[in-house]
Amino acid sequence: MDSDFGIPRELSDLQKHRALYEPEIPPCLQGTTVRVEFGDATTAADASGSHTISRSFPHTYGHPLAHFLRATAQVLAAQIITEHPPFRVGIVFCGRQSPGGHNVIWGLHSALKIHNPKSILLGFLGGTDGLFAQKTLEITDDILSTYKNQGGYDLLGRTKDQIRTTEQVTAALNTCRALKLDGLVIIGGVTSNMDAAQLAEIFAEAKCPTKVVGVPVTLNGDLKNQFVETNVGFDTICKVLIISHMFWSLVMLRNDFYAYCGKTNVDYIDHLTIVGLMGDVGSIGCRLLRQNAMKFLIDDVYRNPGPLQFDGPGSDAKTVTLCVEDQDYMGRIKKLQGYLEKVRNIVKPGCPQDVLKAALSSMASVTEVLSVMSAPSFNSQTLI
Template sequence: MDSDYGVPRELSEVQQKRTLYQPELPPCLQGTTVRVEYGDVAIAADPAGAHVISHAYPHTYGQPLAHFLRKAANVPDAKVISEHPAVRVGIVFCGRQSPGGHNVIWGLHEAIKAHNANSKLIGFLGGTDGLLAQKTLEITNEVLSSYKNQGGYDMLGRTKDQIRTTEQVNGAMATCQALKLDALVIIGGVTSNTDAAQLAETFAEAKCATKVVGVPVTLNGDLKNQFVETTVGFDTICKVNSQLISNMCTDALSAEKYYYFIRMMGRKASHVALECALQSHPNMVILGEEVAASKLTIFDITKQICDAVQARAEKDKNHGVILIPEGLVESIPELYALLQEINGLHGKGVSVENISSQLSPWASALFEFLPQFIRQQLLLRPESDDSAQLSQIETEKLLAQLVETEMNKRLKEGTYKGKKFNAICHFFGYQARGAMPSKFDCDYAYVLGHVCYHILAAGLNGYMATVTNLKSPLNKWRCGAAPISSMMTVKGWSRGPATTQIGKPAVHMASVDLRGKAYE
């Protein structure tokens, strides 16, 4: 499984066949002359935040939307070499790998070379680490050949994910200047695209010539807004996970004695859990957004599950499958408050061993009630975006344990007359994250790669590549770009319950819309 960057690797038969698939381009991107049309100035979705955002992003907020259209019929295709200047472009993977990421690079490379064979695409090795350390690999047809339509991010790799501190931003700028990059393309989700916007603003401020372009690639599916319909990878993740969940349903139904509690990778938002539930029909899905909206406590959720188990037992069904979003813990009000307190103490430099003794009385009481394993997980240092280490917090085990305790109690009291409750817990995510991308993700990523070229060729800075009308056939897809700052919102945030302050503008994850169609 090892590969050395840039060295063609051995592929399996399936992988070889996949490299032969050539995604198409929508008509608007065909040929070498694409027309750019500018629309209205893109306004932040949250008007209340617009002032804060425009203040934080004076150079890049308030730019117009861009649309890429087919050239008018009477305009001849440009003569490639003479009319399109050669460009130097850098590209970097940020954040959790997501199926389809490689095709963004492929699409961008194709577009760059089609417009000027002397242009260069430079990949950064090992993600943002490579960006800061100027570790590069020139992307060529040979390098690309074994990564077309393949999963993972292993052509370039990725490690740390943030470009946020002044030191990091300056480091990135130094690299872009040293390599004389006309543009830097950042492939990632909500946090990486927020970083991209910040980088664009700083570069503009510093008169650095490099334009920054973001691409919406994240398996979580939580980068959704007025301009972005879905993200690269979400389709694959949901399909692969749904297949596995269907297997689990068949299995539960065969053994007739287990409840499978499956936590779905996808961060705090429940998009993956909801979509997988729609595709695979488990017995129950718990949505973080519902829990938060109804302010359900962990005991409420436990009771709901227990009641469902009891009702099923009355129909002689002693098995089931329950889906839980990765970050459910942050949607449960009292656990979220506890996490915030812990987070605040981390921020004050309190060591992990001492945190529990410094919690407020109510938080301490809750903390002591929780099983040992989850206490350890709650105490983990938060991630770089201040969220808890959601992948490490086994909410599915906590719920399974609470449900088991309650069912045993009901059994003893005689209110529950079914079989002894047995739970088996799972965390589904890593298995799917490295999966081979679906046809949709192959196509979508490839087209986005092309769009990136047109953004940078138009000299736009701080934009995200967008493709819309995605539910229609590919020949109806619409390509464009929107300023990332216009996708931002401003949230109040807190470190500990006592202090609340206005946060910086950021691209925030989109929650599942409880009034939306999918939810119904």
Template sequence: MADFGAPRELSELQKKRTEYLPQLPPCLQGNTVRVEFGDSTTTSDTASAHAISRAFPHTFGQPLAHFLRSTTLAPEAQTIHQHSPIRVGVVFSGRQSPGGHNVIWGLHDALKKHNPGSVLLGFLGGSEGMFAKKTLEITDEVLASYKNQGGYDLIGRSVDQIRTTEQVNATIATCNDLKLDGLVIIGGATSNSDAAQLAETFAERNCTTKVVGVPVTFYGDLKNQFVETNVGFDTVCKVNSQQISNICTDALSAGKYYYFVRLMGRQASNVALECALQSHPNMLILGEEVALSKLTLFDITKQICDAVQARASVDKYHGVILIPEGLVESIPEMYALLQEIHELYRSGIPADKISSNLSPWATALFEFLPPFIKKELLLSPESDNSAQLSQIETEKLLAHLVEEEMEKRTKEGTYKGKKFNAVCHFFGYQARGSLPSKFDCDYAYVLGHICRHILAAGLNGYMATVTNLKNSVNHWKCGAAPFTAMLSVRKYTRGPGGIPVGKPAIHPAAVDLRGKSYELWREKAAALLLEDMYRNPGPLQFEGPGSDLPTISLSVEDQDYMGRIKKLQQYLEQVRSIVKPGCSQDILKAALSCMASVTEVLSVMAAPSFKGHAPR
């Protein structure tokens, strides 16, 4: 068993990082924090709001919570009083993400600040340790060598699931036996979907433990109107971008290699897009683009070959191409093949017999593929029935197909340039254990503090949120949003893994092909294809220039949803204060006319049939 919580052997840089005290926004400073509740929430998935409300009768429709400093003028805000000590459990549920330790640190500091008698228990070995009641009390001494450090080795992790009846019952038993007032679940979209159901079940069974979620995933796909970005995404993108930039420089220096780089990103290509914006490779192939355009393996191969040929026409025989690991599931025929393979697995067909049991069309595709890909496609599915995407070397498959096509064009005389040479890389594990960036250190620590305030306010079924993140910490706005406001129901699914169709869940947010980040890439894409405009952001900075820069995607998106909600409430209050009994007929008529028009427009937009209603 791992030696959880044991003091780490630290380098000089690591020691220096443990001395850094993350910043807190003004609303969390001082000994008094106030909470202001907004209106009750609904869900952006208007077509499924009724189904979600029926599935979550105890937690649906809860209000937003905004945490305010004690001096803020807000007549309806309540001061959070917590005089008695509380007991809180915390668990890592999901793949390790830089900054995760700081959530625990922030939660610990907030608990002890408001009552030194409060207890924080870390579940050892993730959710499996939680089911088995294996705990470690988190203290200053235990935290000493884990502050601002990467990894999840303080308490460890295991399977990313708290979903089955047995798992839920075991969790309730643990919370009851340990007399927990709160359970904090640190993870991504799937883990927080489980947390939403857990909170509902706790409420239904009158379990007094309150469930709180924290958005921590380097995939950056737990994004919605309440969550702007995730802990770990900033670090992973910056570390990967430097590696990619080094490769770009190498490609330019050698002048004879095409580098195919596969990046983490299962159902969403957020990491690949951000790294492309930071490093400026020659090509970026997004799974979302491929899925939307229904591009085949042949189409993608042709795109790359045409780019190679175009660059050769200007005497360039090198380049860098980025792809997400989930690309293979975005290609229609590859996705269908994987589905068929997994169906055969579920029916009990052994791996060595699957290829002989495929349908004729699947057999034809399977036989077309190179041997190494055949072997990887036949790997047994993950626990959620998804493909082992990290093991499927899509970058090597594309490099292989491009090489074959370029040789074919050479023989046909349509390509007269130098021989195509490919070098492949998979950046899957190099960054997720990195020292967290300054942004992730601050963000995670703040989220930990917010968790304490959510629990002290007696809230169940909420996720800790911070908005206005593209600005300095002094301008961050802290709050909490109900899980149920983030739920939606998928009528279809692109990949075989994840949440079943028809079940309310917090679904991973794919790259928004109408968003500003993607638009920024498209503006550069044509020039980058032929020109070598490589950009090197350099290694992760903890002090000085560049240390406070957020990701480009966070900087360009205008995401202050919570701020806009508050602004709308202010406008409505102004209307109420102006349009009172006794106001003039003209004011009343103007108000009625405007409100009727606004109501009509919003009613149309809120209708399930409105095509633009999907959350961005």
């Protein structure tokens, strides 16, 4: 993906509103004094696999769990750390972008500076490619100013999703040694955190002082256990991003747009249906959504959250369906036929596998949408 690489951006009114939010810091992480208690040794979730895991991770498996304590906790065995030397930490985006990535950088930068103003946070530009090539950007308050609480990974960008081959691991090791990093933070999903675990083991074996930390940031909600309630970004995905993604897809595709989310394929939204022809960004539908974005997204879309219930007025309201119609019915029929003809010309024997895969996925989604919309129960819904 393209990256602004820390260039200050012009924010919309909605983005400025989001930027005002101050995330709540857990009591155990507040202040400059760190209180930590070391508990039992780490074990495998499945005891039958502990032997295999311990053989694969002999240097990192079985270390004690670290419990951070709030200031009022009375634990005799707790270690209290009040002096903090300056640290040099690198941070890199891996995997698919997800909400919360920029806030992880913001939070880490704030913590480093609070504990020691001389600490340095280096962001790797262009994901793991930047990590391998030692392309860095020093994170500052000015750089973060227009990225706080904003989605995407465009502050640093990302490219490849893995640190796995011998060449890649060697390049990451050389970078950490050359930059004299005390820590390397890898932001990503399941694959990225698997790579982080393997990298930590290799670094320990090579006696590299850099500590590797994986942060579970993914829209899938599949990185959780008894210690992690949910991964960064999943809550936002449930509430907002699936809806805004539809709108942005509409803007980028600039063609007929039909979107449907039901319990069959998105279990955290009951029903959201968008119907209409929006040929360009200036169309009535897009203009309506853009002009009323804050009210629409905040007040209306969340009115029927399905299994994930939210507090507040309207939490028990009925399903809302948004319908934006265009009067040029036959013109749209002809336009649709034109698109189908283009698909026939592009997707034929000999076309690339990626083209065939994309066509199958898109046509399957369109078929599902049309099947739902053709059902009698769909036409009986209230349109606004």
